[in-house]
Amino acid sequence: MGNILEVKNVSKYFGDDSAVKNVDFSVEEGSFFSILGSSGCGKTTLLRMIAGFLEESEGDILIHGDSMKGVPPEKRPVNIVFQTLALFPMMNVQENVAFGLKRQKLSKAEISSRVTKMLKRVSLVGFEKKKVTELSGGQRQRVAIARSLVMKPSILLLDEPLGALDRKLREHMKVELKLLQKEIGTTFIYITHDQSEALVMSDKIAVMHDGKFEQIDTPRNLYKNPKTAFVAGFVGDSNRFELQSQEGDSLEENSLLTKGGWEIKKPNTGSVDELFIRPEALILYPKEDREEIEQFQVIIKTILFDGSNTKLSTVVVGTAVGTNEELEELLISLPQNAEFENLEEGDQIPVGIHRDDLKCF
Amino acid sequence: MRTKGFNYTFYLLIVPVLLWLVLLIVLPHLDLLISSFQIENDDGLKVFSLDNYVAFFTQKIYWLTFVKTAVYAIGVTILAFIITFPIAFYLTKVVSKEKAGFLILLLLIPLWVGELVTVYGWMVLLGDHGIINHFLMNIGIIKEPITMLYTNFSMVIGLLYMSMLFMVVPIMSTLESLDDSLIEAASDLGASKWTIFRTIIIPYSKSGIVSGAIIVFMLVIGDYLAPNILGGKSSLWFTEQIYNEFLSTFNWNEGAAFGFLLLLLSSSIIWLALKLSGQKLGKVGA
Numbered sequence: 175m176g177n178i179l180e181v182k183n184v185s186k187y188f189g190d191d192s193a194v195k196n197v198d199f200s201v202e203e204g205s206f207f208s209i210l211g212s213s214g215c216g217k218t219t220l221l222r223m224i225a226g227f228l229e230e231s232e233g234d235i236l237i238h239g240d241s242m243k244g245v246p247p248e249k250r251p252v253n254i255v256f257q258t259l260a261l262f263p264m265m266n267v268q269e270n271v272a273f274g275l276k277r278q279k280l281s282k283a284e285i286s287s288r289v290t291k292m293l294k295r296v297s298l299v300g301f302e303k304k305k306v307t308e309l310s311g312g313q314r315q316r317v318a319i320a321r322s323l324v325m326k327p328s329i330l331l332l333d334e335p336l337g338a339l340d341r342k343l344r345e346h347m348k349v350e351l352k353l354l355q356k357e358i359g360t361t362f363i364y365i366t367h368d369q370s371e372a373l374v375m376s377d378k379i380a381v382m383h384d385g386k387f388e389q390i391d392t393p394r395n396l397y398k399n400p401k402t403a404f405v406a407g408f409v410g411d412s413n414r415f416e417l418q419s420q421e422g423d424s425l426e427e428n429s430l431l432t433k434g435g436w437e438i439k440k441p442n443t444g445s446v447d448e449l450f451i452r453p454e455a456l457i458l459y460p461k462e463d464r465e466e467i468e469q470f471q472v473i474i475k476t477i478l479f480d481g482s483n484t485k486l487s488t489v490v491v492g493t494a495v496g497t498n499e500e501l502e503e504l505l506i507s508l509p510q511n512a513e514f515e516n517l518e519e520g521d522q523i524p525v526g527i528h529r530d531d532l533k534c535f
Numbered sequence: 536m537r538t539k540g541f542n543y544t545f546y547l548l549i550v551p552v553l554l555w556l557v558l559l560i561v562l563p564h565l566d567l568l569i570s571s572f573q574i575e576n577d578d579g580l581k582v583f584s585l586d587n588y589v590a591f592f593t594q595k596i597y598w599l600t601f602v603k604t605a606v607y608a609i610g611v612t613i614l615a616f617i618i619t620f621p622i623a624f625y626l627t628k629v630v631s632k633e634k635a636g637f638l639i640l641l642l643l644i645p646l647w648v649g650e651l652v653t654v655y656g657w658m659v660l661l662g663d664h665g666i667i668n669h670f671l672m673n674i675g676i677i678k679e680p681i682t683m684l685y686t687n688f689s690m691v692i693g694l695l696y697m698s699m700l701f702m703v704v705p706i707m708s709t710l711e712s713l714d715d716s717l718i719e720a721a722s723d724l725g726a727s728k729w730t731i732f733r734t735i736i737i738p739y740s741k742s743g744i745v746s747g748a749i750i751v752f753m754l755v756i757g758d759y760l761a762p763n764i765l766g767g768k769s770s771l772w773f774t775e776q777i778y779n780e781f782l783s784t785f786n787w788n789e790g791a792a793f794g795f796l797l798l799l800l801s802s803s804i805i806w807l808a809l810k811l812s813g814q815k816l817g818k819v820g821a
Contacts, residue, residue: 227719248725260720264738273734274724325724 178203178328178361179224184233186219193219195385196233201329201363201378206355208364208372210409211382217365218257220382221331224363225254237328248277253322254331258338259314261306267293267317268302274325292324296354311339315347323360332364336371348374369409373397381405403535406450413504415449417534430534434493434502439468441532450533453485454507458514460526467526472504474521484508491522571791587792597776597793604773605800607687608756611694615702615751616744618695623706624736628715639707642700650697654764657696661689661765685767693761698754702747709743710736745814749805756801773797 177200186194193216201207211217222228224235226247235242237251253274262270268289275285293299296316301309306317315335322330336344336351352375355362366372372379373393380390381404389401400406407414415432430440430449440446460467472488486506493502506525508514517523574584591597622642626635645653660666661683668680683689713736721731737744762772777797780790809816 225723247719247722248727252723254720254723256716256720258714258716260714260716262717262721262735264735264741273721273726277725277727277730321720321724 176203177201178238179363180236180239181220181224182234182236184220184223184230184235186216186223186228187231193385194223194230197382197385197387198233199380199387199390201361203361204359205377206352206362206364206375208366208376208379209382210366210369210372210379212367212408215382216385217382218333221254221333221363221365224329225252225331226250251328252331253325253327253329254333255318255322255335257333257335259318259335261314261317261321263305263307265306266302267298267304267306267309270306270317271321271324273321288324292320295323295358296320312343312347315339319351319354323358327360329361329363332362334366334368336366336368344371351375373409381408383408400450400533403448403450406533406535411453411505412450412533413453415451415502417446417449432493432502434490436470436490436493436502438470438532439529441529441534446534448535450535451504451527452531453505455527455531456504456506457526457528458506458508459524464526466529468529468532469524469526471522472506472525474517474519474523475503476519477508477517478505482510484510486517488525567791567794570788571795573788575788587789588796590789591792591796596771600771600773600776601796601800603771604756604797605804607691607694607772608752608801609804611691611698611755612702612748612752614691615695615699616748619699619702619747620706620744623703623710626703627707627710628713642703645696646700650760653696654693654760657689657693657765658684661692684765685769687766687770690762690766690770690772693765694755694758697758697761698751701750701754705743705747705750706740707743709740713739741812742814745809745812748808752805752808753801756797773800 179201181197181199184194184197185192195216197220209217209220219228223230224242226242226245226249242250262273265273271289271292272285275288280288289302290299293302296319298313298316298320301313301317306314309317318335319330319332332351336347339347348371351362355375364372364375373396376393378390379393379396381388381396383404389396389405391399391401396405396409400409406412415434415436418431418433429437430446431437432449438449457467460469462469471491472486473491475487475489478485478487484507486508488504488506489502490504508517570581571587572583572585573581574586576582591601626638630638648656658665662668663680663682663684665684667683668677671677672680717735717739718731721735722728726734757774759772759774759778762770763775763778766772773793774797777790777793780786780793
C-alpha cells in the first residue's frame with residue numbers, strides 16, 4: 175500500500191524559536207504510526223500542523239498526495255482525538271458521536287445507523303442517552319474515538335489520549351486501541367511520551383527530540399538497534415557510561431575505557447563518547463567458552479526489588495572505587511526465578527554481555 | 536459535627552442573617568403587601584379594599600406603562616447580550632490574560648463614577664446641542680439636530696450602559712472554563728464558525744448568559760434614573776408611576792400595590808425565562 179501521509183521538510187517557528195525542525199517522513203496507509211518524545215519536543219505542534227490548526231512555516235504536508243496548504247481543519251480528511259478528549263459536555267453520547275455527521279448534512283436515518291454501528295464497535299451500546307459527564311474514563315475515551323472514527327477519516331490523529339487514565343486502564347486501552355486499529359484499518363498517528371504505549375501498539379515509531387526526528391523504525395529495531403544516543407537512552411532502560419578520550423593512552427587498540435576506569439572490548443560499530451548497556455542484555459553466570467560474550471565480575475550493591483522488573487545495582491570490579499565521586503552503577507535485570515534466589519548484597523558474581531549489545535555513540 | 540448541647544457558634548452566625556432577612560426584607564414587604572390592600576376611608580381610617588389593584592387594571596395608562604416597561608426591559612436585556620457576548624468572548628478567548636485584566640478595569644470605570652454622573656454624561660452627548668449632533672452637523676451629514684435626548688432611544692442607551700457590565704462578568708466566568716479544545720474538536724469535525732458558536736459556545740455558556748440576563752433584567756426593570764432623566768416625561772417607566780404614587784400624590788397604598796405588581800411581573804418573567812432555557816435558579820445563581 176502507498177503512503178497516505180507525506181510530511182516534507184516541515185519546520186515550524188514561533189518567533190525565533192523553532193518547535194519543529196525540518197521533519198521529513200511518510201506514513202503507510204493502514205499503519206499505526208507513533209511519534210514518541212518527551213514533553214516539549216514538538217510532537218504536539220507537528221500533530222496540530224497535520225490536523226490543520228497550525229500552519230507550517232516551511233515545507234508541505236500531503237494527504238493522499240494532495241497538498242494541505244491553506245486547507246482548514248474542517249476540510250481535511252483527518253480527525254483528531256484530543257488529549258483532554260474534548261467531549262461536548264452539553265450533549266449526550268449519541269449527540270457527541272453524531273456531531274460531525276450532522277455537519278455533513280446526511281439524512282437522519284444514515285446518521286443514526288452509522289452512530290449505532292460505531293457505538294457497537296467501541297462497545298458502548300446502551301449508553302446512547304447518557305451524559306458524557308456520567309461516563310468513566312475508559313468510556314469517555316471510547317466516545318472520543320468513536321466521534322472521530324465515525325467520520326471515516328483517512329487518518330486518525332491521537333494526541334496522548336491515554337494520558338489521563340490510571341495505569342491498569344491504560345494497559346487495557348493500549349491493547350484495545352491496537353485491536354481496533356487492526357479491525358477498521360484506518361491509519362492511526364499516535365502521539366505519546368510513554369514508550370511502552372508506542373512500543374506495544376505501533377507498526378512504526380518516530381522518536382522525536384528537540385524538534386527533530388532521531389530515528390524512524392519498527393519498535394523492535396528501535397529497541398535493538400538505536401541509531402543515536404538519545405534513542406538508546408530514551409527507548410527502554412539503559413545503563414549509560416561516559417567514555418574517556420583515548421588519545422595518548424596506553425589502552426589496547428580495540429578497547430574502551432569509561433570515566434570510572436572500566437575497560438571493555440570495543441564493539442565493531444559506533445564512535446566513542448558514550449556507552450549504553452541494557453539491564454536485560456546482561457547475562458548472569460555466562461558460559462565461559464563463548465567467544466562473542468564479554469565477561470567481567472561485578473559486586474552487588476543492592477537489590478532493587480520491583481516484581482518482574484527487579485534489578486541488581488552493581489559495580490564492576492576493578493573500577494576506581496572511592497576515587498570517583500560517583501560510582502558507575504551498572505543495573506542488571508534479575509529474573510525472578512529460583513536460579514538467582516540466593517544472590518545477596520556484597521556478592522561478587524561473573525556477568526557477561528554479547529558484544530553486539532554494547533552500543534556506542 | 537452534631538452536638539447535643541446548644542450550639543452557640545451556629546446561632547451567633549445565623550442571627551445577623553436572620554435579622555437581615557426578617558427586619559429588612561420580610562417585614563417591610565409584608566407591610567407593603569398589607570397596605571396595598573388598604574385604602575383610607577372618609578374618616579381617615581384604613582380599611583381593607585381591592586381598589587388599588589382595580590385602579591391599576593381600569594386605568595389604561597397604568598397597565599400600558601406596565602407592559603411597556605416589561606417589553607423594553609426584555610429588549611434591553613437581549614441587546615445587552617448581543618453587545619456583550621462578543622466582548623466577553625474577546626476578553627476570555629482572544630486577548631492575553633494581562634491585557635484582558637486591563638480592559639476589564641476599563642469596563643468597570645462607569646461603575647465607579649456612579650449612575651447619575653454617567654446619565655448626565657449621556658445627556659451631554661445626546662442633547663440637541665450635544666456633542667453628537669454638533670459633530671454630525673459640522674461634517675455636514677445633517678442640517679437640523681436629530682432629537683435623541685428624552686426619547687426611548689436615549690433611555691435604552693442609558694439603561695444599556697448602566698447594566699451591560701453585569702452581563703459581561705457572568706458570561707466571562709463561564710467562557711473561562713470553556714476548554715479551547717472543544718472549539719477545535721468541533722472545527723475538526725467539520726463545523727463552521729457559526730455552527731461552533733451556535734452548538735458549542737452558546738450552549739456551554741448558557742448558565743452565565745441566563746444569570747447575566749436575570750441581573751440585567753432586574754436592574755433595568757427597577758431602574759429609575761435612566762428612564763426619568765434620559766427618557767424624559769414621555770418615557771413612562773413603571774418605577775416612575777410608583778414614585779409618583781408615593782411622592783407626588785402621596786397615595787402610599789396605591790404605590791404599594793404598584794410595587795407588588797412590579798415584583799410579580801419581574802419574578803414571573805424570570806421564572807418563564809428559566810423554564811424556557813431549561814436552567815435552574817440554584818445553578819444560575821451559583
